[in-house]
Amino acid sequence: MKEIENVETQSPRHPRESGESLPRHPRESGDPENKSTTLDSRLRGNDESSGNDESSGNDESSGNDESSGNDESSGDDGRGGHDQQINLTHGGGGRAMARLIDSLFLKAFDNEWLSQKNDQACFSVEKGRMVMSTDGHVISPLFFPGGDIGSLSVHGTVNDVAMSGAKPLYLSASFILEEGFSIKDLEKIVKSMANAAKQAGVAIVTGDTKVVEKGKGDGIFITTTGVGVVPENVFISGDLAKPGDAVLVNGFIGDHGIAVMSHREGLTFHTALQSDSASLNGLVQTMVNAVPSIHCLRDPTRGGLATTLNEFASQSHVGFVIDEKKIPIREAVLSACELLGLDPLYVANEGKLIAICPEKEAQKLLSAMQAHELGKDAAIIGTVIEDPNRFVQLKTKFGGSRVVDWLTGEQLPRIC
Amino acid sequence: MKEIENVETQSPRHPRESGESLPRHPRESGDPENKSTTLDSRLRGNDESSGNDESSGNDESSGNDESSGNDESSGDDGRGGHDQQINLTHGGGGRAMARLIDSLFLKAFDNEWLSQKNDQACFSVEKGRMVMSTDGHVISPLFFPGGDIGSLSVHGTVNDVAMSGAKPLYLSASFILEEGFSIKDLEKIVKSMANAAKQAGVAIVTGDTKVVEKGKGDGIFITTTGVGVVPENVFISGDLAKPGDAVLVNGFIGDHGIAVMSHREGLTFHTALQSDSASLNGLVQTMVNAVPSIHCLRDPTRGGLATTLNEFASQSHVGFVIDEKKIPIREAVLSACELLGLDPLYVANEGKLIAICPEKEAQKLLSAMQAHELGKDAAIIGTVIEDPNRFVQLKTKFGGSRVVDWLTGEQLPRIC
Numbered sequence: 029m030k031e032i033e034n035v036e037t038q039s040p041r042h043p044r045e046s047g048e049s050l051p052r053h054p055r056e057s058g059d060p061e062n063k064s065t066t067l068d069s070r071l072r073g074n075d076e077s078s079g080n081d082e083s084s085g086n087d088e089s090s091g092n093d094e095s096s097g098n099d100e101s102s103g104d105d106g107r108g109g110h111d112q113q114i115n116l117t118h119g120g121g122g123r124a125m126a127r128l129i130d131s132l133f134l135k136a137f138d139n140e141w142l143s144q145k146n147d148q149a150c151f152s153v154e155k156g157r158m159v160m161s162t163d164g165h166v167i168s169p170l171f172f173p174g175g176d177i178g179s180l181s182v183h184g185t186v187n188d189v190a191m192s193g194a195k196p197l198y199l200s201a202s203f204i205l206e207e208g209f210s211i212k213d214l215e216k217i218v219k220s221m222a223n224a225a226k227q228a229g230v231a232i233v234t235g236d237t238k239v240v241e242k243g244k245g246d247g248i249f250i251t252t253t254g255v256g257v258v259p260e261n262v263f264i265s266g267d268l269a270k271p272g273d274a275v276l277v278n279g280f281i282g283d284h285g286i287a288v289m290s291h292r293e294g295l296t297f298h299t300a301l302q303s304d305s306a307s308l309n310g311l312v313q314t315m316v317n318a319v320p321s322i323h324c325l326r327d328p329t330r331g332g333l334a335t336t337l338n339e340f341a342s343q344s345h346v347g348f349v350i351d352e353k354k355i356p357i358r359e360a361v362l363s364a365c366e367l368l369g370l371d372p373l374y375v376a377n378e379g380k381l382i383a384i385c386p387e388k389e390a391q392k393l394l395s396a397m398q399a400h401e402l403g404k405d406a407a408i409i410g411t412v413i414e415d416p417n418r419f420v421q422l423k424t425k426f427g428g429s430r431v432v433d434w435l436t437g438e439q440l441p442r443i444c
Numbered sequence: 445m446k447e448i449e450n451v452e453t454q455s456p457r458h459p460r461e462s463g464e465s466l467p468r469h470p471r472e473s474g475d476p477e478n479k480s481t482t483l484d485s486r487l488r489g490n491d492e493s494s495g496n497d498e499s500s501g502n503d504e505s506s507g508n509d510e511s512s513g514n515d516e517s518s519g520d521d522g523r524g525g526h527d528q529q530i531n532l533t534h535g536g537g538g539r540a541m542a543r544l545i546d547s548l549f550l551k552a553f554d555n556e557w558l559s560q561k562n563d564q565a566c567f568s569v570e571k572g573r574m575v576m577s578t579d580g581h582v583i584s585p586l587f588f589p590g591g592d593i594g595s596l597s598v599h600g601t602v603n604d605v606a607m608s609g610a611k612p613l614y615l616s617a618s619f620i621l622e623e624g625f626s627i628k629d630l631e632k633i634v635k636s637m638a639n640a641a642k643q644a645g646v647a648i649v650t651g652d653t654k655v656v657e658k659g660k661g662d663g664i665f666i667t668t669t670g671v672g673v674v675p676e677n678v679f680i681s682g683d684l685a686k687p688g689d690a691v692l693v694n695g696f697i698g699d700h701g702i703a704v705m706s707h708r709e710g711l712t713f714h715t716a717l718q719s720d721s722a723s724l725n726g727l728v729q730t731m732v733n734a735v736p737s738i739h740c741l742r743d744p745t746r747g748g749l750a751t752t753l754n755e756f757a758s759q760s761h762v763g764f765v766i767d768e769k770k771i772p773i774r775e776a777v778l779s780a781c782e783l784l785g786l787d788p789l790y791v792a793n794e795g796k797l798i799a800i801c802p803e804k805e806a807q808k809l810l811s812a813m814q815a816h817e818l819g820k821d822a823a824i825i826g827t828v829i830e831d832p833n834r835f836v837q838l839k840t841k842f843g844g845s846r847v848v849d850w851l852t853g854e855q856l857p858r859i860c
Contacts, residue, residue, distance in 0.1 A: 088537060121746025121792075122851025126755075132637060145759055146682050147742060148577035156573045161461040161564035162616035162656045162669055188563040199579035202667040204620070236667075238580045240858060242663040251618040253578055253669035266562050326563060339542075340794075343561055371773025376537075435538025442656060 114209040119239030125263060132215060133235060136222040141233035143199070149233035153196060156260065161188035162253040166187070167441040170217065171248060172288045174303030175378070177250055178220035183307050183378055184226045184444060185252040190309035191325040191381065192317045193264040194256035199225065201235040201252050206245035217248065228253065228307035256309075268323040269344035273412040274390035276383045278397050279374045279405035280304070281333050282361040283376035289440055290364060301360050304379035312400045315383065324384035327377065329444055334432045336374040336382050337420040347415025350432070351423045354409045355395030373422070374435055376443045384412060464755050487654045515678040530625040535655030548631060549651060550636040557614070565649035567614060570779040572676065575802065577604035584858040585800070586629065586663060588704045590719030592634035593666055598631050599794055600745070600860060601668040606725040607741040607797065609680040609732045610672035615641065617651040622661035628810045633664065644723035646670065670771055672725075677709035677736045685760035689828040692799040694727060694813055695821035696720070697749050698777040701791035706780060717776050720795035727818045731799065734812030740800035745860055750789040750848045752798050753836045763831025767846070770825045789838075790851055792859045801830060833855035 119123035135141055141149035161340040166183040175183075182199065201221065205214070225232050232252075283304040290301060308327065316322060324344070328336040333355070337348050357372050365372045379402065385393050392407055397403030419433040500614070534542040549557055581597040591599075593752070598615065605612040617637065623632070641648050648668075699720040704719060724743065728839050732738060732762035744752040753764050773788050781788045795818065805822055813819030836848040 037740060049644055053735060090616075108623060111455075114742050116857045117853060119746075119857070120851060120853075121751050122853070124745075124852075125849070144681060144683065146608065146609050147609075148575040150573055150608055150610075150681075153569050153574050156569060157566055158574075158671075159566045160614055160616055160669075161650055162618045162667070162672060163652045164618040164620050164667065166620060166654045166656050167846070186813050192562065192566055194564075194566075200669050202578045202580040202618075202669075204582060204665055205665075208717075236579045236860075238582045238665075238817045240665075243659070246656060246660040247655075249620055249665065250690060251578070251580065251620075251667035251669075253616050253667075254616075255574075265560060265566075267560065287455075289505075294692065307619050330535075330541075330800040332732050335537050339561070425836055433538060434542070436540075437536075437538070439532060441532045441535065444654075 032154055035045065045144065050072040050206050059423075063160065066171060066325065072256045078184050088418055093246050112211060114205045114207060114211060115208055115240055116241065117204065117251065119237055121136050124227075125237060128244045130303065132218055136218045137225070137232040138222070138229045139233060141231060142235070145401070149198065149200075151233070152286065153257070157258040157443070159189055159192045159258060160253065160255050161185055162251060162444075163188060163251060164244070164251040165444060166249050166442050167444055168246065169288075170213065172291045172303055173301065174284075175305040177248060178217035179224040179303050180378060181250040181252045182221050182224035182228060182230070183305050184255040186230060186307040186309050187327045187378075187381070189254040189256040190307075191264070191313040191327055192256075192258055193262035193325065194231050194258040194313060195313065196254050196256035196309050198233045199252050199254045201250060203235070204245055204249040204251075205230050205235045205237065206247050207239055207240045209247050214248065215252075224307065230311055251383040257391075259316060259320070262316050262322070264322055266279060266324050266326060266340050266343040269340050269384045269412045270323065270386070271346055271412050271414040272387050273323055273384045273414065274387050274408050274412040275350065275395060276385070276390065276397065276406060276408050277333070277356065278308070278381050278403040279379075280356045280358045280361070281377055281380055282357055282372040282375035283330070285332070285440055286361050286364045287441055288443055289368075293301045293357075295364070300366070301358075302366065303337075304377055306379035306402055308379060308381055311397065311400045313404075314396055315393060318344050319385055319393040321389060322383055322385045322393065325381055327381050328376060328378050331435045332372070332374040332376055334420065335435055337432070338418075338434045339380075341385065341415070341418040341420055344412075345418065347354065347413045347418055348410055348420045349413055349423060350410035350420065354407050356405050356407050361406055361408050373432055374441065377444065387411075449755055452503040453529040453753055460756065466841070477751075491495075491762055493674065505535065507790045514567045519832045528627060529770050530623060530627060530630065530655055532623055532655050533659065537548075538734055541653060546654065548634055552634045553648040554638070555649060556648060557788075558651070565614065567649070569673070573674040574671055575605055575610045575674060576599055576669065576671050577668060579604060579860075580665060580667040581663040581860060582662070582665050582858050583704065583860055584662065585704075585708060587721060589706045589717065590700075590703055591721040592633055592856065593664060594633035594638050596642040596721050596794060596860065597666040597668045598637050598640035598644060598646070599721050601670040601721040602725050603743045603797070605672040606723075607743055608672075608674055609678035609681070609738065609741065610674040611729065612644065612646050612670050612672040612725050614649045614670050615646050615670045617648050617666060619651070619653045620667075621653065621655045621662055622663050623658040625663050630664065633666075633819055637666075639664055640723065644725055663757040667684065668836060675732060675736070676752060678732050678738070680732075680738055680741050682740050682742060684740065685756050685762050685828045687828050687830040688803050688804070689739055689800045690803050691753075691766065691826040691828065692801070692806065692810060692813065692822060692824050692826050692843075693749070693772065694724070694773060694797050694799075694819040695795075696772045696774045696777070697744070697793055697796055698773055698788040698791035700794040701748070701856055702777050702858055703858055711780070717774075717780070720793055721797035724795060724817055724818060727813065727816045728797070730812050730816045730819075731837045735801055735805045735809040737805060738799055738801045738809065743797050745792050745794060747792040747851045748788070749798065750787070750790055751838065751851055753848070754834075754850045756798075756800065757831070757834040757836055760828075761834065762832045763829045764826055764836045765829055765839060766836065767824035768841050769839075771822050772821050772823050789848055794860065
């Protein structure tokens with residue numbers, strides 16, 4: 029400190045007050061807010077005024093998270109009310125963003141990687157195969173029966189990683205927030221993510237926050253990316269379905285799409301429908317332990333069961349015959365679909381998977397699935413066939429057969 | 445095919461025409477568009493009408509990408525003009541999305557992982573340390589002097605991975621598109637991403653596309669996530685700066701922020717300013733080869749040099765003394781900053797890094813940097829000092845000293 033002879037502090041003007049977007053150059057004088065002070069007065073004055081380096085410097089110590097959160101509450105510029113909503117400073121890379129990260133994200137996700145505060149997370153891996161998957165989440169409404177965008181953003185990516193047979197380990201989370209978004213809602217969402225990650229046994233190890241102007245986003249979008257490791261003896265891919273293979277599903281289809289849409293449209297049904305949103309990595313681990321020779325796994329999200337089967341047909345150059353009677357669909361979902369004129373085969377799921385395995389392993393796989401909480405309603409629903417046309421055929425309840433085509437029009441938008 | 449006795453095709457109504465968001469249930473009759481046809485007529489009729497399973501089924505063969513792209517051009521519903529802009533069907537999980545992926549993303553990014561068309565990419569890793577980093581990109585305008593959101597989204601994440609000393613290997617890309625966004629612009633952006641990835645030697649191995657309604661986004665947001673491997677003898681982290689260490693920068697600061705802002709505001713300067721947006725992984729590899737004992741590396745993006753140094757000070761519990769005379773800043777950036785009343789220390793960079801290394805290695809590191817195209821204007825700009833206050837002090841050109849504080853207000857919004 030002794031080498032300092034003439035210290036000026038640079039206290040950039042708040043852009044909302046100055047109409048500017050960047051701190052003014054200190055060499056420009058005539059700015060009443062750009063005060064020149066001695067180092068001493070800066071140190072003394074900081075606790076009550078715009079900044080407190082001590083607290084922001086100490087934020088590695090967990091006890092100070094609370095206080096740095098409170099600093100934010102009181103508002104960087106002392107105007108109050110500043111803390112209720114996201115504003116552009118929360119994405120500016122400066123103090124407001126650092127505090128949001130400390131008081132909210134680090135606290136909720138609480139792990140050794142994130143608390144290193146580097147722009148990347150570092151972890152050890154063993155020799156082997158890894159998978160990586162990413163999903164942007166734009167669901168509307170943000171809160172729905174059975175979940176919210178936070179839990180969904182964890183489940184979605186955990187499931188995409190798990191569908192290779194891998195054990196998901198680490199997630200990243202990128203937030204695109206709209207100016208004006210409620211910080212209370214953000215807290216709820218972040219806590220829900222943290223809870224979902226804990227349940228799935230994964231850590232959210234790195235992240236990013238951007239803020240866009242009001243009207244240029246829709247509250248919050250969350251992109252999560254996950255990595256995981258594939259067991260040595262497991263080779264699962266959408267192009268491995270073979271004629272004769274059995275097709276299984278782990279339970280009732282259509283719950284997520286109908287729950288979200290009902291909520292969006294204000295519809296109510298006799299049975300309160302909930303999204304099936306859940307992390308399936310535990311179930312998948314049970315399944316690959318029982319039957320390592322599973323050929324294909326995929327979660328039928330956007331576009332539903334029909335789309336996933338068409339994807340498999342295209343990738344594996346096969347066809348499918350599916351038995352409508354065997355597909356588990358709740359009465360409430362069927363009623364809602366009939367009321368709304370929808371086909372449950374195209375309705376999104378967030379806690380379901382389609383598995384394809386050699387026919388001789390099908391019963392063993394089914395039993396393993398049924399023994400797991402998230403597979404207790406599992407069923408064998410069809411067979412892979414040779415078909416140069418790669419059609420998905422449905423044997424209807426009435427004894428007929430129809431081709432279940434790719435979704436041509438639009439699925440329910442913003443369902444995930 | 446012989447087992448089919450009574451085949452109906454389900455051709456979901458287009459929601460723009462029907463006002464509905466999901467395909468109608470085929471059991472509901474009375475829908476003129478929900479035609480029942482024989483399998484034969486479906487096969488014959490498909491080429492001209494709503495779908496062509498043959499082409500979408502063949503899309504693994506590269507020669508057919510062109511034709512599936514053309515199918516999209518002619519419009520799923522034959523109304524024409526459908527291909528000029530993104531619409532909600534491109535995010536619906538059905539045929540339009542599959543074609544967008546085939547004709548654009550698979551073709552541009554062209555790699556073995558993506559062409560597997562699974563929801564995750566699988567790759568082999570050696571035992572060691574990996575890093576993971578994510579960044580959402582919301583820059584406005586999308587195209588700016590020296591780059592665009594596509595190249596930026598690759599550079600940003602490649603750099604965040606590289607700043608651990610790691611070699612970046614694989615990226616994921618998540619697109620959030622606004623309904624009505626120009627497909628031509630999307631193509632330009634995706635090609636620019638592909639080009640940036642190629643230059644950086646990384647592969648974009650997995651992705652996701654969501655579409656939000658007009659007015660709920662801003663054209664395009666791209667979140668990229670990267671993974672890479674850290675060399676055995678390298679340990680770089682923001683908390684490793686030691687008093688006495690030297691502080692280096694690889695070249696002129698402030699170019700990106702001033703280039704984007706000038707473009708946004710329609711300002712012109714004598715010298716055409718370009719963003720410095722670039723992948724720094726090659727430079728970093730050169731640097732860690734020369735000096736494996738580098739303590740800290742970080743790219744000073746949002747919040748600029750000042751913010752990065754304050755972060756290091758906070759993480760490492762040290763202070764800094766930086767010499768203003770030694771910081772490379774272009775005359776054009778200085779002029780623009782004076783004109784606009786900005787401080788270049790807070791202006792964003794996208795091709796710069798700050799390195800901290802033991803003082804005795806500083807000259808060696810500087811020489812290694814200067815020998816690289818992206819480090820030819822590198823300089824030693826300061827020293828790490830002991831400081832319980834964790835201040836970043838600037839020795840000004842005029843012989844004084846000022847504390848360069850955290851950014852309190854708002855940086856230029858949407859700069860990355």
